[in-house]
Amino acid sequence: MILTLHLIALALYGVATVLALAQFVGLRSVxxxxxxxxxxxxxxxxxxxxxxxxxxxxxxxxxxxxLCLVLLSLVSERLxxxxxxxxxxxxxxxxxxxxxxxTGLAPGAEPSAGRNAWFILHVALSVLGVxxxxxxxxxxxxxxxxxxxxxxxxFGQVFQLFPPLERLEQLNRFAxxxxxxxxTLGVLLALGYAARFAxxxxxxKAQIVWGLFxxxxxxxxxxxxxxxxxxxxxxxxxxxxxxxxxxxxxVALKLAQPGAERFL
Amino acid sequence: MSVGIxxxxxxxxxxxxxxxxxxxxxxxxxxxxxxxxxxxxxAGGVLLSTCNRTEFYLVADDEPAVEAxxxxxxxxxxxxxxxxxxxxxxxxxxxxxxxxxxxxxxxxDSMILGESQIQGQVRDAWEVSRxxxxxxxxxxFQTALHVGARVRTETALGMGTASAASAxxxxxxxxFGDLAGRTALILGAGxxxxxxxxxxxxxxxxxxxxxxxxxxxxxxxxERLGGAARALTLEEAWPHFATTDIALCSTAAPHAVVTWERxxxxxxxxxxxxxxxxxxxxxxDVEPAVAQLENVFLYDVDDLQTVAAQATARRRDEVPAAExxxxxxxxxxWAWYGGLGVVxxxxxxxxxxxxxxxxxxxxxxxxxxxxxxxxxxxVEQFSQALLNKFLHQPTVALKAAAxxxxxxxxxxxxxxxxxxxxxx
Numbered sequence: 001m002i003l004t005l006h007l008i009a010l011a012l013y014g015v016a017t018v019l020a021l022a023q024f025v026g027l028r029s030v031x032x033x034x035x036x037x038x039x040x041x042x043x044x045x046x047x048x049x050x051x052x053x054x055x056x057x058x059x060x061x062x063x064x065x066x067l068c069l070v071l072l073s074l075v076s077e078r079l080x081x082x083x084x085x086x087x088x089x090x091x092x093x094x095x096x097x098x099x100x101x102x103t104g105l106a107p108g109a110e111p112s113a114g115r116n117a118w119f120i121l122h123v124a125l126s127v128l129g130v131x132x133x134x135x136x137x138x139x140x141x142x143x144x145x146x147x148x149x150x151x152x153x154x155f156g157q158v159f160q161l162f163p164p165l166e167r168l169e170q171l172n173r174f175a176x177x178x179x180x181x182x183x184t185l186g187v188l189l190a191l192g193y194a195a196r197f198a199x200x201x202x203x204x205k206a207q208i209v210w211g212l213f214x215x216x217x218x219x220x221x222x223x224x225x226x227x228x229x230x231x232x233x234x235x236x237x238x239x240x241x242x243x244x245x246x247x248x249x250x251v252a253l254k255l256a257q258p259g260a261e262r263f264l
Numbered sequence: 265m266s267v268g269i270x271x272x273x274x275x276x277x278x279x280x281x282x283x284x285x286x287x288x289x290x291x292x293x294x295x296x297x298x299x300x301x302x303x304x305x306x307a308g309g310v311l312l313s314t315c316n317r318t319e320f321y322l323v324a325d326d327e328p329a330v331e332a333x334x335x336x337x338x339x340x341x342x343x344x345x346x347x348x349x350x351x352x353x354x355x356x357x358x359x360x361x362x363x364x365x366x367x368x369x370x371x372x373d374s375m376i377l378g379e380s381q382i383q384g385q386v387r388d389a390w391e392v393s394r395x396x397x398x399x400x401x402x403x404x405f406q407t408a409l410h411v412g413a414r415v416r417t418e419t420a421l422g423m424g425t426a427s428a429a430s431a432x433x434x435x436x437x438x439x440f441g442d443l444a445g446r447t448a449l450i451l452g453a454g455x456x457x458x459x460x461x462x463x464x465x466x467x468x469x470x471x472x473x474x475x476x477x478x479x480x481x482x483x484x485x486x487e488r489l490g491g492a493a494r495a496l497t498l499e500e501a502w503p504h505f506a507t508t509d510i511a512l513c514s515t516a517a518p519h520a521v522v523t524w525e526r527x528x529x530x531x532x533x534x535x536x537x538x539x540x541x542x543x544x545x546x547x548x549d550v551e552p553a554v555a556q557l558e559n560v561f562l563y564d565v566d567d568l569q570t571v572a573a574q575a576t577a578r579r580r581d582e583v584p585a586a587e588x589x590x591x592x593x594x595x596x597x598w599a600w601y602g603g604l605g606v607v608x609x610x611x612x613x614x615x616x617x618x619x620x621x622x623x624x625x626x627x628x629x630x631x632x633x634x635x636x637x638x639x640x641x642x643v644e645q646f647s648q649a650l651l652n653k654f655l656h657q658p659t660v661a662l663k664a665a666a667x668x669x670x671x672x673x674x675x676x677x678x679x680x681x682x683x684x685x686x687x688x
Contacts, residue, residue: 031417155570229535
């Protein structure tokens with residue numbers, strides 16, 4: 001049942017992504033209502049699928065991340081009135097969900113110290129935080145592409161289909177500033193959960209060091225945005241650096257300590 | 265009687281502006297004009313009058329009402345030119361008239377292909393003429409708005425911007441998103457600057473400063489643009505490049521007036537906030553090097569015309585799909601119009617005749633009581649056969665007229681002659 005629900009969601013996300021990208025490569029544009037309805041239906045099925053998963057493990061984490069991305073992408077679609085965010089979020093969410101299915105989705109084991117509010121909040125906030133940072137990255141990438149289009153006076157598909165610079169800037173700013181404390185709170189809840197219910201923190205030194213490094217890079221990206229009031233291209237590059245740090249450190253740690261039983 | 269749908273009038277293809285503007289009718293003039301055409305025999309009328317077209321849509325037989333409409337237009341030319349109205353105009357009948365209105369509503373017949381303003385104008389014309397339109401035109405205009413909406417939803421005919429002034433708005437919109445509340449500085453006080461500024465103010469942009477070589481002219485433009493625009497000399501304008509969102513340049517200077525030297529340091533103080541400079545002057549007002557400043561987006565007339573031309577080309581690609589929708593909807597309307605209540609009317613007509621036959625037969629039978637049952641049956645068969653013979657030709661003619669879309673007039677005649685119920 002879990003697999004079937006995820007496969008249905010994957011198919012709906014896939015079709016929505018193909019339709020969104022089709023107009024970008026110059027094919028006939030699809031009604032906006034359909035571009036919203038398909039991922040909405042996919043997300044509805046996906047929610048049911050995720051609710052049957054334990055919140056532990058690599059595949060479950062990827063599935064939840066994909067779901068958060070789709071939901072954030074739909075919210076952005078509503079706010080920006082353009083499907084440009086889905087050009088990036090669609091393939092990313094579809095890829096993450098596909099990877100989750102390939103890795104093996106199953107009800108899985110319960111967390112060692114049991115599932116309680118601390119644990120659920122930790123997972124929810126961490127996944128939401130990473131999804132928001134991914135959204136900030138996407139908005140920054142769209143900003144840079146639109147900026148280049150406007151500066152070079154190309155007026156092509158990017159000019160036509162991407163949202164205005166200022167809206168992308170606002171989306172990037174919101175997602176970064178909301179994503180950083182959300183992720184931080186998620187990590188702090190993990191520490192609290194481990195200390196109170198699991199008898200201490202069971203993570204390696206590398207995870208602590210690189211985790212802190214990622215946190216500092218993200219903190220710097222938020223600091224230059226909020227305190228130094230960076231805007232425009234510099235702010236977009238800072239966001240991209242922050243998300244790249246999250247991604248690279250995660251991949252490096254996963255390569256150093258492979259296994260699908262834990263998300264990190 | 266052959267009542268049909270007709271359109272007659274002039275548009276941007278058939279008449280120059282100086283003629284079109286004489287044919288134009290204000291909303292207050294429409295009821296009077298239509299009353300005259302209706303008095304000449306039209307069963308319904310709508311007058312669509314925009315800057316690009318003046319068209320009468322009529323449900324009328326061929327001559328008197330159409331003549332009255334031409335005469336009305338001719339009066340606008342006055343004097344000896346009255347008869348010339350037809351030379352600038354066109355007439356389309358029946359299916360062609362329906363297709364014509366659908367194409368108009370879809371923006372396929374507009375000067376700027378796919379422009380959306382026409383749909384509001386069609387709606388306004390229908391609203392103003394509603395009391396005189398009659399059921400057929402009521403339905404025709406209702407469906408015309410539906411066709412316009414379908415074309416805009418299902419094709420990209422209305423996407424992009426197809427004029428340089430609207431391209432300026434589109435480019436600024438791609439930088440700032442919502443333009444409402446943004447501020448603009450205008451350099452130069454020519455007609456081009458004023459036109460583009462009007463386009464921007466229509467989007468909610470506030471023109472705060474108008475700078476010109478002579479302050480009097482700047483003040484005149486500032487007053488015409490309303491709001492709180494302040495007049496300046498050019499030299500006073502440079503510091504304001506630090507705060508304005510949009511700079512619209514259209515001076516008559518023979519060389520660049522907005523130079524790196526004058527505005528470079530000022531723009532650097534914007535701390536990365538974007539500045540959109542629209543240079544509409546020929547020769548250009550803005551030194552190209554200014555575009556190298558971070559977050560300065562500089563567009564000249566060629567750039568804006570490129571945006572407009574690309575949009576027009578994209579719209580042309582959508583024409584076949586839009587025409588397909590027009591054809592589909594024309595077929596639907598024509599099927600409705602052709603069979604307008606024909607089946608219930610025929611049924612009622614035959615029922616009425618059958619009732620008469622039965623009543624008369626019964627009366628006759630009372631006087632022919634001596635007839636044997638076989639003879640009575642023969643008389644009844646005779647009356648039935650006679651009625652069928654009488655009704656055959658009108659029924660066939662009605663159905664044929666309906667198939668050709670000319671059933672409306674015959675049905676009206678039938679209803680009046682036999683006192684049948686009017687359709688809903």
